[in-house]
Amino acid sequence: MVQMTYREALRQALFDAMTEDDTIFILGEEVGRYGGAYGVTKGLIDDFGEDRVLDTPISEAAIIGAAVGAAMSGMRPVAELMYVDFIGMTMDQLGNQAAKIRYMFGGQTGVPMVLRTQGGTGRSAGAQHSQSLEAYIMHTPGLRLVMPATVADAYHLLRQSLRQPDPVVFIEHKGLYTLKEEVDLDADEVPWGQAVVRRQGEHVVLVAYSRQVHHAMAAADTLMESGVKATVIDVRSLNPLDFKTIQTEVERVGRVAVISEGVMTAGVGAELAARISEECFDYLHDPVIRIAGEDIPISVSAALEAGSVPEPGMIVDTVRRLLE
Amino acid sequence: MVQMTYREALRQALFDAMTEDDTIFILGEEVGRYGGAYGVTKGLIDDFGEDRVLDTPISEAAIIGAAVGAAMSGMRPVAELMYVDFIGMTMDQLGNQAAKIRYMFGGQTGVPMVLRTQGGTGRSAGAQHSQSLEAYIMHTPGLRLVMPATVADAYHLLRQSLRQPDPVVFIEHKGLYTLKEEVDLDADEVPWGQAVVRRQGEHVVLVAYSRQVHHAMAAADTLMESGVKATVIDVRSLNPLDFKTIQTEVERVGRVAVISEGVMTAGVGAELAARISEECFDYLHDPVIRIAGEDIPISVSAALEAGSVPEPGMIVDTVRRLLE
Amino acid sequence: MAELTIPPNTNANLDLEALYRMMRRIRSFEERVGELFVRGQSAGSMLHLSIGEESAAAGVGSVMEDGDSFTTHHRGHGIFLARGANPDRMMAEIAGKQSGYCSGKGGSMHIADMSLGHLGANAIVGGGIPAVVGAGLASKLKKSGSVSVAFFGDGAMQQGILYESMNMAALWDLPVLFVCINNQYGMGTRIDRATKTTDLHVRAEAFGLQGRSVDGLDVTDVHSAAADLMDDARAGKPGFLAVSCYRFYGHARKDKSPYRTDEEEEAGRKRDSVAYTREQLANSTVGADALDILDRSIDEEMDASIDFAINSGAPELTSMFNDVYGPSEPPPESVRTRIERVLARS
Amino acid sequence: MAELTIPPNTNANLDLEALYRMMRRIRSFEERVGELFVRGQSAGSMLHLSIGEESAAAGVGSVMEDGDSFTTHHRGHGIFLARGANPDRMMAEIAGKQSGYCSGKGGSMHIADMSLGHLGANAIVGGGIPAVVGAGLASKLKKSGSVSVAFFGDGAMQQGILYESMNMAALWDLPVLFVCINNQYGMGTRIDRATKTTDLHVRAEAFGLQGRSVDGLDVTDVHSAAADLMDDARAGKPGFLAVSCYRFYGHARKDKSPYRTDEEEEAGRKRDSVAYTREQLANSTVGADALDILDRSIDEEMDASIDFAINSGAPELTSMFNDVYGPSEPPPESVRTRIERVLARS
Numbered sequence A, B: 001m002v003q004m005t006y007r008e009a010l011r012q013a014l015f016d017a018m019t020e021d022d023t024i025f026i027l028g029e030e031v032g033r034y035g036g037a038y039g040v041t042k043g044l045i046d047d048f049g050e051d052r053v054l055d056t057p058i059s060e061a062a063i064i065g066a067a068v069g070a071a072m073s074g075m076r077p078v079a080e081l082m083y084v085d086f087i088g089m090t091m092d093q094l095g096n097q098a099a100k101i102r103y104m105f106g107g108q109t110g111v112p113m114v115l116r117t118q119g120g121t122g123r124s125a126g127a128q129h130s131q132s133l134e135a136y137i138m139h140t141p142g143l144r145l146v147m148p149a150t151v152a153d154a155y156h157l158l159r160q161s162l163r164q165p166d167p168v169v170f171i172e173h174k175g176l177y178t179l180k181e182e183v184d185l186d187a188d189e190v191p192w193g194q195a196v197v198r199r200q201g202e203h204v205v206l207v208a209y210s211r212q213v214h215h216a217m218a219a220a221d222t223l224m225e226s227g228v229k230a231t232v233i234d235v236r237s238l239n240p241l242d243f244k245t246i247q248t249e250v251e252r253v254g255r256v257a258v259i260s261e262g263v264m265t266a267g268v269g270a271e272l273a274a275r276i277s278e279e280c281f282d283y284l285h286d287p288v289i290r291i292a293g294e295d296i297p298i299s300v301s302a303a304l305e306a307g308s309v310p311e312p313g314m315i316v317d318t319v320r321r322l323l324e
Numbered sequence C, D: 001m002a003e004l005t006i007p008p009n010t011n012a013n014l015d016l017e018a019l020y021r022m023m024r025r026i027r028s029f030e031e032r033v034g035e036l037f038v039r040g041q042s043a044g045s046m047l048h049l050s051i052g053e054e055s056a057a058a059g060v061g062s063v064m065e066d067g068d069s070f071t072t073h074h075r076g077h078g079i080f081l082a083r084g085a086n087p088d089r090m091m092a093e094i095a096g097k098q099s100g101y102c103s104g105k106g107g108s109m110h111i112a113d114m115s116l117g118h119l120g121a122n123a124i125v126g127g128g129i130p131a132v133v134g135a136g137l138a139s140k141l142k143k144s145g146s147v148s149v150a151f152f153g154d155g156a157m158q159q160g161i162l163y164e165s166m167n168m169a170a171l172w173d174l175p176v177l178f179v180c181i182n183n184q185y186g187m188g189t190r191i192d193r194a195t196k197t198t199d200l201h202v203r204a205e206a207f208g209l210q211g212r213s214v215d216g217l218d219v220t221d222v223h224s225a226a227a228d229l230m231d232d233a234r235a236g237k238p239g240f241l242a243v244s245c246y247r248f249y250g251h252a253r254k255d256k257s258p259y260r261t262d263e264e265e266e267a268g269r270k271r272d273s274v275a276y277t278r279e280q281l282a283n284s285t286v287g288a289d290a291l292d293i294l295d296r297s298i299d300e301e302m303d304a305s306i307d308f309a310i311n312s313g314a315p316e317l318t319s320m321f322n323d324v325y326g327p328s329e330p331p332p333e334s335v336r337t338r339i340e341r342v343l344a345r346s
């Protein structure tokens, strides 16, 4: 077991994977000499050279397109998109090319690439640098989607992503980079595509992913003070989605809230809530409640920004109301 | 009352609006001399000249961006995106600019533009020309989203869209252009942002939009033969969403299926199902069933294409099973 | 061909007959794609024929080597044939059949063959361009010596991603060649209504690539320009080649090109590189008789491809769930199965 | 400024003092943005100072007219000041306050003022560029005679949308000017690591625009190049201007630029257009004393903007639901309200 931050775990995962597999290379804006806008790739250019850690021009569409072409040519590129907010420029290369190439070409080739990016609020970065856009990805068949909440998952799921046959969109949360936890790098692999029950309770199930897992855990602590016991599920992987773990807990407990930072309407929470409502219908004592980002852009004002996404207090309030 | 096609109604709406409001102009690929890839804008260049019906280069991102700039400069542009499948190239201009400008700038300006496009299956056009991508739009606050199913709505909702203060994404269905119906062009305006009950029944509610409304109506006909009476709701406008009309019918009937052609996961059906499950919880006898496009790309093979999206038989089967 | 004076070909190093054969096969194949459509056997009507553009396909295709890769646009049948495609499997794919290159999932606009280096046709204008940057990077990293070529139309000259891609190729000295097949039109828009400057290679030069524009009438001109650029690309000096030609027919099968005059079309179709080369060969030691025999054998081969396509079976309905993810991944659950499962429980 | 020989300004038509004043105000304002951050009063740390780029803002800003419009990139404070921004409202916006230009919703990277023709700063590299094509179209359709100017950095030269936009402007003869502020860096990447060709205006010419590159050291050079291009743009001949300068400090407030040497920075900061012009004026009839007085009054004005910002209130929490849609549209229901409503019922 070692102590490290989420940022360090990501770097370690890249380092270990690149050491093992020389088809892996990194490309993206400022990933090399600068070390990444959030410092994840720091030093890798010294370890692996400029050919395997490639600083690119500010050309998001071509970065993803180049990764697609490289992946079809025997490489395993890791493309970094500095902010998930820039995904709009890449959605054709991502949604029409990376996601569909295996299918359109009848299975002749895969596109084994990882798109690393980060999203979320917390830095007063405004409407174009604070979004949580995972729902676009989840709605695009062909793209895997992973969003780690813990340091261990940052490491192990990135390693796993780098072994997949298909394009994986790997979204980090900008608020988690400094999170420090114990992690066992040599642990048995975190299984691919599986949710995890982070804590088990009997009164309510909180389904979350990425930073909201920590908010859900904090809310669960608070609720515990008044005797309310919550299950917290960390979904981790939105595609593949491990619905079974969710279903088991929901059917046992009968009350559930799904939590996501992205805007509510047509978001990931909608999918999870729809699916739970559909599949666990007879087990639900109450409606599945969505706790989500407001259906608005993010303001630069810190107060407005914080107020527009779920936080522990809101989760606690919602659960209390739900159990009333 | 006049008989006209969906295509003609759209053209008529553009013609009437451009006659009334000289700030309206059209820009897009092949909208002028060619008359539009699906013939909607045919002849408008003769009526209004090359300045108001502007053939553009194949530059989707800049087309939307130019529309944004024109809308901020006192014009009301109608940008045509030939296929909704090309939206990936425009998502930055659409999602980060058009959608957020009013907000980011504290309400100083709106972006009164209409993005007309078309989507859906039915022409063996393959994975990159057959998609239904409305969920991306519905998940983007700031963008209105309208998807007409009937000839009258094609006319009246396009007129309405051209009076909105905010960007409207108006998605036609390629399978509806030749649909011919009676329409009263002088009718009282179709109200903005309202769903409509196309037929009322007591056993099940079918919630649909765009071409699936016709499939739902056909299914309702078939079901009627065995005495099953279905309500069919045409949502028409996904943002603003008239949830009240849906809620009223669902709470009266207690059983509901939501139908959309787009892929199921994290799609529009997820939002509708989540919301119905949440808000009408105590009234539901059965889970809200999603009938939707498969979570796969669209094949060029006509059989595979048709098999991958909902059709009337599938709706009938589902309702029968639901009522068993 | 009356107005054109056709000089005899004097380049001894060039196998003009092979180039002719390539071009003639493309022409013959494309005519049969049209026939497949007329017979109602094609998958849809989005069929874009490369008739009139044969010299670009053959001129560039002939200087590529085994191991080189390429992407094409939606009008890519000819290029793929020039790189060795099997016409049966192509035609079957265009018909949406299981025996096609992509098992009926791709169709005319999404044909690919990894074994021939065809990284895929693309229905998105410009969509296939950046992939060659990635292939070029792979070549450089693996020191494989291969070049990757992006083929696209003049319409794609107005897509931003081309410039992002050319910039990267130049910046990183990649073994990449960009080939613009300038058939004067993007759908109904003549190039001068899409851009102010039609001297296309200048744009590539402005990004640091080697640029050439060449008239596609004489395939030997295309061939020699492409050969030079290809040598340089292989040495890490990426290039751009614009081949001007004329789109003989409508944009896709249903388009009758009402936006252009008969005179223009007539003049355009006179600039026929297939006929031009045939004339050269007919007047050479090859002679007209041999060409007649060659043509006939090509037509027979291509006729057979129609039969092959028509006689092939449609893909199984359940195959639609395959190939969304890798072969050992579970396929997505079908909506019908899900509904049954959910309703069986509640 | 020892190494530079500064010639006296000889252009009688030019109000060099006004240009100096513009540049000096920018410098002074930006220094105070830095101070706001250090005092923990800015909204976040994504503050991009335009120190070192004053001549681009003033040189181009001074040739624009009332009614002209513009967009800027993320480093746009200076340009906006050159076009008449109120520093109080700017600083308040940078602090995320209600009294700011955008009521605290936009911040440094999303400042705008429709009444001054500022169609908005943009946090997306290249994101604001195509809007000027639309503004140019509007000008042409309304025959208003106005020009629209896009300001962006050298990094945006690698974004495809620039080329799509320039192509349209050229094709349609729009009253549009593209201005690239080439400060040699995009974050930590020096321009020669982002592109092979640093002769930027050539790219614009390749699309049919009038292109100029100018050294930003002497604001009068920028001014005269911009004046020419602006006149032409107003007549429907769109242009492109690259102004080379040096980004004096880090990319954003927290960046210490470890990726460049002290020597380079020192040399770069010597190319200081504010100091250069000051020297010219000090040696002219204006004289150093008057400049001292001017500088002091500017600094006082800008100091006041900090106080204004700090003393302004934060926006009300509920204001976050305003301005998503037009003023007469109902605001989105809040998630909290929805949850209460739903749970009250069930």
Ligand SMILES: Cc1ncc(C[n+]2csc(CCOP(=O)(O)OP(=O)(O)O)c2C)c(N)n1
Pocket (backbone or CB within 6 Å): B029, B058, B060, B082, B086, C048, C073, C074, C075, C123, C124, C125, C126, C152, C153, C154, C155, C156, C157, C183, C185, C186, C187, C247, C251
């Ligand atoms: C991104 C995108 N925009 C528009 C289209 C529709 N479209 C298909 S082909 C075409 C014209 C392309 O012209 P060009 O690149 O010159 O190729 P050509 O058809 O002449 O071979 C257009 C506009 C598309 N498929 N993709």
Ligand SMILES: Cc1ncc(C[n+]2csc(CCOP(=O)(O)OP(=O)(O)O)c2C)c(N)n1
Pocket (backbone or CB within 6 Å): A029, A058, A060, A082, A086, D048, D073, D074, D075, D123, D124, D125, D126, D152, D153, D154, D155, D156, D157, D183, D185, D186, D187, D247, D251
């Ligand atoms: C589309 C996009 N990509 C990347 C970024 C991150 N980013 C912000 S500023 C910047 C550098 C921009 O360089 P340049 O255009 O030269 O402007 P400068 O900062 O030098 O003024 C980058 C990469 C962004 N904001 N938007």
Ligand SMILES: [Mg+2]
Pocket (backbone or CB within 6 Å): C153, C154, C155, C181, C182, C183, C184, C185, C186, C187
């Ligand atoms: Mg063309």
Ligand SMILES: [Mg+2]
Pocket (backbone or CB within 6 Å): D153, D154, D155, D181, D182, D183, D184, D185, D186, D187
């Ligand atoms: Mg710069």
